[in-house]
Amino acid sequence: MIKFENVSKRYQDGTIAVDSLNLEIKKGEFFVLIGPSGCGKTTTLKMINRLIPLSDGTIFFDEQKISEYDIHELRWNIGYVLQQIALFPHMTIEENITVVPEMKKWSKEKMKERAYELMDMVGLDSKMYAKRKPKELSGGEQQRVGVIRALAADPEIILMDEPFSALDPISRESLQDDMLDLKKNLKKTTVFVTHDMQEALKLADRICIMEKGKIVQIGTPRELVMNPANDFVKKFIGDQAHSPxxxxxxxxxxxxxxxxxxxxxxxxxxxxxxxxxxxxxxxxxxxxxxxxxxxxxxxxxxxxxxxxxxxxxxxxxxxxxx
Known part of the structure; x- marks a missing residue:
């Protein structure tokens, strides 16, 4: 589905953010990028939808180079969720959710049906929330809207950059449970960046641990916990290794x-x-x-x-x- 071949990102000051990355993300997989600050995980994520241009190598989407896609076509097919939700304050929740479907010229009936379906899917009563404005929602509710807005146009890929890190622990755990439900029901190819190992172990099909722009280990949660590649991975996972x-x-x-x-x-x-x-x-x-x-x-x-x-x-x- 998504393939990196010898992908690097260098900046003019000589900083190497990503160094010769080779990895493949399978269709329908929930793939987590994790590592310490500055390890290159967010840069890796942003190169997928060309928010950051790569310096060397090639990224493929369905066996076609992403550089060969029309930029608008590429991004319309990729949902994107940020830590800062950035809902449009003057729009209703329904209007926020249907921004991309409207750009793609969906019918009003189809947009409304999709918005209401997604709201109900994450526990937001569509009849109650559709006409509200973002300021009338809690932080956790706004982030739920941010997640389903990324899903509204039924993209093949979802990119999520530390989407829950600003939330309180109760809201964060609730949204993680929502993501597990969406993962089972929608089976979207998802690339998720986090610095929280517990979150990664809970959500991921596979986890890629990075350090200084390089891949240290890729594996399922159980593989990483039971067979860490080195002391860095073992220390990064920490007490999770002792969890029953x-x-x-x-x-x-x-x-x-x-x-x-x-x-x-x-x-x-x-x-x-x-x-x-x-x-x-x-x-x-x-x-x-x-x-x-x-x-x-x-x-x-x-x-x-x-x-x-x-x-x-x-x-x-x-x-x-x-």
Whole structure:
């Protein structure tokens, strides 16, 4: 979906913000860039929609160089969410959400339907909020509007630059839960920048840890916690490595095969490498889950089987991270 080949960004004063980056972000993946201040994560994000021009290398979007796209066409197909929400104060919430659809000449009926659908999806009663102005909303509510505004025109890619960092802890956790729901329901390719490791572990399919413009390690949350590449990664993850929620649970021990040609309506799907917390979060809402590896369904698990597995691994000492 998005591919970086030897991408670098140098400034005139000699500063190298990004140094020979090679990575690939899969279609539908929630990919998190994280690292200390000045590591190049935001620069990497902004090069995707050409807000920052790259110095060397090539970025591809669906196997086409982003430099070959019309700049407006490219950005219309990429939703962008900032820490500073920047809603238009004179517009209603409905009008804020439909800015890009209006530019794309959607019908009024279609724009209204889309705005109301998205508001309801993130817990903002559309009948109550549609005609309000931004100043009538709390910070968390405004940020929800910022997120769904980026989704309004149904872009293929969503870029999010530390979108929740200015919020209080309760609002931040609530928005993270909203993102998990949107992630499951919409399956958008999302590139998310954060400095909060707990947030990255909660949201990401894969995490890219950066330092001084270079990639240090890319992996699933569980891979990074259980097998940090070096001391920098280990220290950066910190106490999360000792969390029981990140325990190494072997789902393959309990996967039940799917029937030949079996099709399920709107199934809940989870990766075979998911953490214990991700599995339990999903099973709290669904009786059973489809398990996938590299985008292919490999079987199913249910609540009874995961309880049995946890009991077995606890007795075997398998849930210890020491």
């Amino acid at each position: 929620w990140m325990a190494d649970v072997d789902l393959e021990r309990i996967i039940q095969p799917l029937g030949q040609g079996e099709m399920l309506e709107n199934p809940a799907v989870i990766s075979v490498s998911s953490s214990l917390k991700q599995v339990l979060d999903n099973l709290s809402q669904h009786e059973q889950l489809i398990v996938e590896r590299d985008g292919e369904w490999i079987g199913r698990i249910n609540r009874k089987s995961i309880i049995q597995l946890l009991s077995e691994e606890w007795n075997e000492g398998g849930l210890s991270n020491d």
